[in-house]
Amino acid sequence: MTTHREGTFVEGLWVEPAQLSSETAPSVAEVGCTSAPLESMAFHFASFCKKYNDDFVKCKNESQDPKHCLKEGRKVTRCALDLIGKLKENCDAQWTKHWECLDMNNHTLFKCRKEEKEFNDCVFKRLGLTKVIPETAEGATPIHLKEQPLYK
């Protein structure tokens, strides 16, 4: 039966018993952040790991097979782990405040501009990364820098 329904008389969750083979086993640990911290550092991750991200996207465009892009994926994961370590070392307080604010507001970025500004300032001061929104029109202020975003 392939209907999607909630389980009745649920007794636990499925744990994969088969061990990972040596060719699919990741030689790098998985990223341990949940969705809110990842969302708040997303733009900084884009500028910090640009070349690995572009490689991975190009590789994925060639084929959707998961085995095809494992190497590029591992590079992206390593870069992400590096960035998370740097953020925890340098800007932990501002990052935590921003993602806790996102958590309380349904993960919408426009509700947390104040904390985002503090976090971006800290990241720029310590790590030199700016948040750039791709595909903004030439000469237009990006939405996160507008003083009064609700007015024209």
Added chain:
Amino acid sequence: MPHARQRWLVPLEPLFPLLVIGAVGTVMRWGVAKYQKYENFGKPKRWSVDRWDRRMMERDSRLTGNVNFQRAEIEAPQAFLTNSAWELERPFM
């Protein structure tokens, strides 16, 4: 027949039922919000959840055990490599 006496210059009496309705509505919304916070470990409910958010919330539950908990560690626990969010159901029919 003498005219009925008007109490105030501007009639405020009709506003009292509206205030009562407003108070009942406010209490209702406050109560619903409090109950949702109680169910979601102190946070408001997620709304407008699309497929991306559902998949991210499933990943959150695999990392921390519940969709409402967030964690900001560098590495994932070892159990994350093999766990899942699929429920095991005892056959009953």
